[in-house]
Amino acid sequence: MFVVGTAGHIDHGKSALVLKITGIDPDRLPEEKLRGMTIDLGFAWLDLPSGRSVGLVDVPGHERFVKNMVAGVGGIDAVIFVVAADDGWMPQSDEHFNIIRLLGIKAGLVALTKKDLVDADMIELQIDDIRDHLKGSTLENCPVIPLSSVTGDGIRDMICALDTILTDDIQRPDIGAARLFIDRRFTIQGMGTVVTGTLLEGSLKVDQQVELQPAGKSVRIRKLQTHKKEIDIAAPGSRVAVNLAGMEKTEIKRGDALCAPGTVAPTARIGAEITFLEKSRLPLKNGFEISFLLGTADLIGKVYLLETDTAEPGEKALARINLLSPVTAKIGDQFILRRISPPDTIGGGIVLDTETLSGRKDKKLQVRVLKERRPLSPESLVSSELLKNNKISKLRLGKNFPYTRAALESAVNALSARNIIMVSGDEIISRQFLDRFAQPAREMIEKDHELRPWADGLEPGILAKKLKIDPEKLPEIINYLTSSGGIVNEKGFLKIREHRASLKTDQQALQGKLNARLSADPLNAPLKKEFIDEDPGFEVVIDFLRDRGELVELKGGILFTRGDFDRISSNVKGFLKKAGRATASDIKSYLNTSRKYVIPLLERLDQLGITVREGDYRVLGKE
Numbered sequence: 001m002f003v004v005g006t007a008g009h010i011d012h013g014k015s016a017l018v019l020k021i022t023g024i025d026p027d028r029l030p031e032e033k034l035r036g037m038t039i040d041l042g043f044a045w046l047d048l049p050s051g052r053s054v055g056l057v058d059v060p061g062h063e064r065f066v067k068n069m070v071a072g073v074g075g076i077d078a079v080i081f082v083v084a085a086d087d088g089w090m091p092q093s094d095e096h097f098n099i100i101r102l103l104g105i106k107a108g109l110v111a112l113t114k115k116d117l118v119d120a121d122m123i124e125l126q127i128d129d130i131r132d133h134l135k136g137s138t139l140e141n142c143p144v145i146p147l148s149s150v151t152g153d154g155i156r157d158m159i160c161a162l163d164t165i166l167t168d169d170i171q172r173p174d175i176g177a178a179r180l181f182i183d184r185r186f187t188i189q190g191m192g193t194v195v196t197g198t199l200l201e202g203s204l205k206v207d208q209q210v211e212l213q214p215a216g217k218s219v220r221i222r223k224l225q226t227h228k229k230e231i232d233i234a235a236p237g238s239r240v241a242v243n244l245a246g247m248e249k250t251e252i253k254r255g256d257a258l259c260a261p262g263t264v265a266p267t268a269r270i271g272a273e274i275t276f277l278e279k280s281r282l283p284l285k286n287g288f289e290i291s292f293l294l295g296t297a298d299l300i301g302k303v304y305l306l307e308t309d310t311a312e313p314g315e316k317a318l319a320r321i322n323l324l325s326p327v328t329a330k331i332g333d334q335f336i337l338r339r340i341s342p343p344d345t346i347g348g349g350i351v352l353d354t355e356t357l358s359g360r361k362d363k364k365l366q367v368r369v370l371k372e373r374r375p376l377s378p379e380s381l382v383s384s385e386l387l388k389n390n391k392i393s394k395l396r397l398g399k400n401f402p403y404t405r406a407a408l409e410s411a412v413n414a415l416s417a418r419n420i421i422m423v424s425g426d427e428i429i430s431r432q433f434l435d436r437f438a439q440p441a442r443e444m445i446e447k448d449h450e451l452r453p454w455a456d457g458l459e460p461g462i463l464a465k466k467l468k469i470d471p472e473k474l475p476e477i478i479n480y481l482t483s484s485g486g487i488v489n490e491k492g493f494l495k496i497r498e499h500r501a502s503l504k505t506d507q508q509a510l511q512g513k514l515n516a517r518l519s520a521d522p523l524n525a526p527l528k529k530e531f532i533d534e535d536p537g538f539e540v541v542i543d544f545l546r547d548r549g550e551l552v553e554l555k556g557g558i559l560f561t562r563g564d565f566d567r568i569s570s571n572v573k574g575f576l577k578k579a580g581r582a583t584a585s586d587i588k589s590y591l592n593t594s595r596k597y598v599i600p601l602l603e604r605l606d607q608l609g610i611t612v613r614e615g616d617y618r619v620l621g622k623e
Contacts, residue, residue, distance in 0.1 A: 001052075002052070002078065002171070003057060003238070004076055004078045005057040005079055005080070006058050014080075016149040017080070017113060018056055020149040020152065020155055021158070022044040043057060045227040046159075048159065048163040049160060049163050052166070053227060057239075075197070075296075077107065078166060078170065079108035080111050080162070081139070082113055083111070083113070085126050086114050088126050095345055101138070103348065107166070109142050109143040109144070110143070111147055112130070112146040113147060113149060145161055171237060172201055174203055175201050175402060175404045176405065177202045178210065179259050179260070181255070181256075181296040182252060182254060182257065183197050183296045185252045187249050191243050193244045194243050195252060196241045197240065204224060204240065205234075210260060212247070212251070212256055212258060213256065213266050213328040214325070215251070217251070224241070224243070225240070254296050256328075257297075259328060262399070264400055265354070267323075268301075270356065271321075272319055274317050274337065275348060276313055276315050277313065281346070283311055284310065286310070290321075290337045290339065290346070291338040295333070299327055300324045301321050301324060303320075303321050306318045306363055306370075318352075318366075330351065331353065332376050333402075335349055350376075352374065370384075378408050378410065379415060381411070382397065382412060393426050397428075419431055431480075434477060434480040441494075444466060445487065453501065453502050454501050454507065456490065457494050458495070460489075464477075510535065514545075522561075523594075524597070525559065527557040550562050554600035555603065571591070572590075572605060576620045581618065
């Protein structure tokens with residue numbers, strides 16, 4: 001289903017044309033009837049020769065009601081641009097046409113009305129002038145059809161042309177996430193609150209729960225209508241009246257939106273590309289106040305340019321827009337910017353980000369994000385999101401993104417296949433972010449092996465501190481290092497897979513001295529502290545040999561080579577086997593040593609289950 005809007009200068013016959021082709025008077029307000037001009041939005045519909053039904057939105061032409069005009073054309077698929085043959089192209093024609101261009105409306109036709117008031121030569125002159133104004137726009141080659149709403153001449157031609165331009169390529173896709181900007185709300189006795197709007201995307205169903213945004217209130221759809229016919233399902237691109245259960249009219253305002261639950265997070269910070277009109281009264285400085293028009297919403301905000309200090313006529317600029325209140329925007333939405341005083345349209349643009357970065361230091365990154373996102377493809381949205389967050393959940397991709405989950409999943413798979421991202425369960429991680437730390441981490445681990453070949457590896461905490469890695473992101477870095485091959489995480493240490501801890505040549509010499517002195521008199525050998533006091537290099541050697549089981553360290557710093565410890569243990573076992581049981585003093589005498597050595601020795605044997613303490617005695621354990 002398609003929605004078509006009118007546009008054009010005041011009193012050029014927009015409403016009269018709608019009445020002629022539909023039989024429905026779009027001017028519904030008493031004041032409109034009295035003054036003979038459209039003030040607010042009017043709605044009608046007609047069936048085309050192809051059998052398709054089309055909704056029509058009639059907008060006001062007066063400059064005082066431009067905001068209402070934007071609210072009407074914000075959700076249309078095509079435009080009937082109205083120019084009166086007796087007046088020709090007028091100032092408000094310019095503003096309306098600029099709004100049509102800024103909103104990216106690519107399909108339409110020009111209805112040259114009031115044909116009955118001029119001669120054939122004037123018609124030809126007006127067509128030439130209209131063609132000049134259309135030159136360079138997406139409507140440059142659109143049909144221009146002279147007609148009269150009074151005589152009916154040309155009306156049939158216009159309807160057939162409209163049927164032709166409404167092609168499948170402008171049909172709104174169903175992305176599975178409904179969003180309808182509300183343009184009217186009222187109460188019907190016996191039914192309650194009713195809202196109307198154009199269903200921009202997704203579908204709505206009777207009894208469906210939806211969210212009223214930006215308030216975030218959950219509400220049930222009681223009934224649906226389109227073109228005054230009750231329906232069970234409303235398709236994307238249709239004009240819909242929605243009867244809401246349990247909600248008062250006073251809780252709703254124009255600019256609110258009905259959305260599928262959990263699909264849109266309202267925002268007051270917009271990242272965008274802005275196109276400033278060539279004829280706008282510029283330049284404007286950073287922080288200038290504007291009226292921001294998106295969908296049917298009209299909000300006040302300020303514009304902060306990201307790459308320059310002033311905006312020049314005709315330029316495009318990346319900007320951050322800070323709004324005083326939130327809007328239910330999605331990436332890819334088109335909007336209009338108007339000066340507040342004096343009121344005029346200065347430009348418009350496209351929403352590229354709904355979670356903008358703030359602060360001077362983040363400005364360059366924000367520019368990178370917006371430039372990366374500008375193609376507005378599923379892949380560019382995913383990759384640009386990772387520039388900001390490094391890691392995102394797949395669930396996050398569903399919010400404020402104008403694509404189906406299937407399209408986003410396909411983009412994730414494509415990026416993963418090109419090694420741009422890494423997918424871990426529900427998380428998507430930027431390889432660029434991981435690579436930023438991966439190579440320095442590998443180099444640091446290799447350097448550590450070179451400086452400390454005796455160490456098992458580098459502790460992750462030390463790595464994080466030296467590389468200034470956020471502790472929360474450290475597991476991701478470690479997982480990436482170990483999954484990419486070459487780096488392993490063993491016993492809580494990171495190391496190159498081939499690394500085998502070993503002592504340096506000078507340390508091997510100390511090892512020889514250490515073993516010789518320990519074995520010369522094992523039960524009366526120097527303590528660990530004594531070795532270190534003699535030569536601090538002994539500490540690394542002792543710890544290295546102990547960690548590999550080549551040295552046994554007891555309480556108090558008593559040291560044994562593994563061979564000496566096993567031999568002494570065997571002697572104690574033999575002694576107890578014969579004696580049955582013995583005191584520490586008995587074992588001390590047997591081993592010919594002092595209490596300083598025998599007590600720590602027996603405590604270790606108890607731990608190993610070689611001996612068991614029974615009061616003052618030791619007996620053989622079961623090992």
